[in-house]
Amino acid sequence: MTTAAPTAQNRSPLHKYWVILSTRTQEDMTYRFNYVFGAIFRFLPLVTMIFLWYAVYMGRNMAPINGMSFKDMIVYNALMYIARGFSSVPGTMNDISKDIKDGLLNRYLIKPMDYFGYQVMYRLAHKLVFWYIALLTFPFVFWFMSASGHYFTHWPTLWEALAFLASLVIAFCVGIQFCFMIGNLAFWFLEISTFLFVVMMLEFFLSGQLIPLNILPQWMHQFLFLSPFSYEGYWPCVILMGKVPQDQLLPVLGRGVLWVGVFYAAVRVMWRMGLKRYSAVGG
Amino acid sequence: MAEFSKYLKLTGLMMKNCLVREMQFKANFVVRLFTETMWLVMQFIYISVMYGQTGQIAGWNMWEMVVLAGTNHVIAQLFEALFYDNCMRLIDQIRQGDLDFNLIKPINTQFLVSLRYTDYASIVNSSIGIGIILFALGKLGLGITLGGVVLFAALVANSILIYYSILFILSVWTFWIGRSNNLMELYWQFGQFSRYPGEIYPWLLRRLLQTLIPMLIVSNVPAGVLIHKLQTGLIFYGFTLGVVFLALTAWIWQRGLQRYRSASS
Known part of the structure; x- marks a missing residue:
């Protein structure tokens, strides 16, 4: 018997991941007002940030801090919203550690798919809906900033724009793989919620979300700029702002790709070792 | 008077009941103390x-600025200890019709739903804030008088009530829109404004944050008392605002109850 529709046999093995992505996206879209609300109010901290840093710069007669002018500082904080929109995947660490601890992993293990492939699709769906809504609000915020304060003083070159896009992909990969790694720790430790909190704090600081990494003390730079966390926030921002010389763009991105590889390998190794210890409680 | 002592006794009983429950998870205190301290360290770095x-x-x-951060911490923690969980629970109670069980009790329902649960870890956490304030005052070489302490404590209590009023009103919104979990996010976003001196904001925004969304009154006024940076007028204004906001919660609560549809039956 032949039918026009593709059967389960002749579908691409990747088809199942497409199904996960599309169902998850539809599911998230049901709650899109949840996102609309978040997309508007998430910018409130930026308001405080602008006035606070303005007061700081006023105190030093608007002199730049390590090459960061007042406008740079504000643009950096605004661009951070874009970078974190790619690198932060809230709930991932918790969900994975819960799946492992409570034995919920069983229901994924028996399915002919890769658990992390499933997780990537799940989170990607979330990001798609996030950006669908964000594309309605972010441009307005950026337009308003540009019209009211002329904050954007640098028009990125083609190379910077391309490197920026690449850095966002790296941001997502580093962000999600890091969550996988930490989530995997649940194979060895039963209670990791405190640890998760500490890790998220460190991420918050080392990614440059709290303070631009380049205005921190000089002796920390070497470490901060090489750390994988800098790819979750700092690098996308400074690349688009034109703070990275053109001949440095490739090396910077290269190191980012290297970190993605290292993280990927670590996740796989931990997964293999972890599964051997996995006791499938409650199964 | 008998009425008042009844409420006082009931408050004591509810708090005792929660303490017994919390004591089963003693490690939780250490964990919460640790995580909150980390958060304060981050703020201090900033x-x-x-x-x-x-x-x-x-x-x-x-x-x-550190005195301000410490004051803000004390107020936020005490508010979360007494009211935050209760407001969150209230939303679900209204939506799912579970409010019935509270409505039938012979006691003011707003009182009952607002104070039912106490989060003791947050109370312990607020003590770090006090430590920070004392340390910073020492660095500033400022002494504290008994009068200053009393006024500070009264203003802190007043600020907690203002926070409560805002969050309670946001929760009660559920009577009208059916679901307001998202609105609760506003609490965390508004909280941003109370962390820094009001002087950084331009005139219009500053006035807005002193009246409609009084985030500057809740933190700046009590901290101002400790560092002698305040006009007396703002103290009186702060207390008045507290009374007005509290009255507003009672009024909105009554209006909301009229829209309550109970459970699905």
Whole structure:
């Protein structure tokens, strides 16, 4: 018997991941007002940030801090919203550690798919809906900033724009793989919620979300700029702002790709070792 | 008077009941203390990086800013200890019709739903804030008088009530829109405004944050008392605002109850 529709046999093995992505996206879209609300109010901290840093710069007669002018500082904080929109995947660490601890992993293990492939699709769906809504609000915020304060003083070159896009992909990969790694720790430790909190704090600081990494003390730079966390926030921002010389763009991105590889390998190794210890409680 | 002592006794009983429950999870206290301290360290790093660049921010020096951060911490923690969970639970109760069980009790329902649960870890956490304030006052070389302490405590209590009023009103919104979990996010977003001196904001925004969304009154006024940076007028204004907001909650609560549809039956 032949039918026009593709059967389960002749579908691409990747088809199942497409199904996960599309169902998850539809599911998230049901709650899109949840996102609309978040997309508007998430910018409130930026308001405080602008006035606070303005007061700081006023105190030093608007002199730049390590090459960061007042406008740079504000643009950096605004661009951070874009970078974190790619690198932060809230709930991932918790969900994975819960799946492992409570034995919920069983229901994924028996399915002919890769658990992390499933997780990537799940989170990607979330990001798609996030950006669908964000594309309605972010441009307005950026337009308003540009019209009211002329904050954007640098028009990125083609190379910077391309490197920026690449850095966002790296941001997502580093962000999600890091969550996988930490989530995997649940194979060895039963209670990791405190640890998760500490890790998220460190991420918050080392990614440059709290303070631009380049205005921190000089002796920390070497470490901060090489750390994988800098790819979750700092690098996308400074690349688009034109703070990275053109001949440095490739090396910077290269190191980012290297970190993605290292993280990927670590996740796989931990997964293999972890599964051997996995006791499938409650199964 | 008998009425008052009844409410007082009931408050004591509810708090005791929660303490018994919490004592089963003693490690939780240590964990919460640790995580909150981490969060404060982050804030301190942020403040010290800014003051590494300039000696004064909008007329405030570093240790004055630390007093403000400590005050803010005390208020936020005590508010979360007494009211935050209760407001969150209230939303679900209204939506799922579970409010019935509270409505039938012979006691003011707003009182009951607002104070039912106490989060003791947050109370312990607020003590770190007090430690920070004392340390910073020491650095500033400022003494504290008994009168100052009493006024500070009264203003802190007043600020907690203002916070409560805002969050309670946001929760009660559920009577009208059916679901307001998202609105609760506003609490965390508004909280941003109370962390820094009001002087950094332009006139219009500052007035807005002193009236409609009084985030500057809740933190700046009590901290101002400790560092002698305040006009008496604002103290009176702060207390008045507290009374007005509290009255508003009672009024909105009554209006909301009229829209309550109970459970699905």
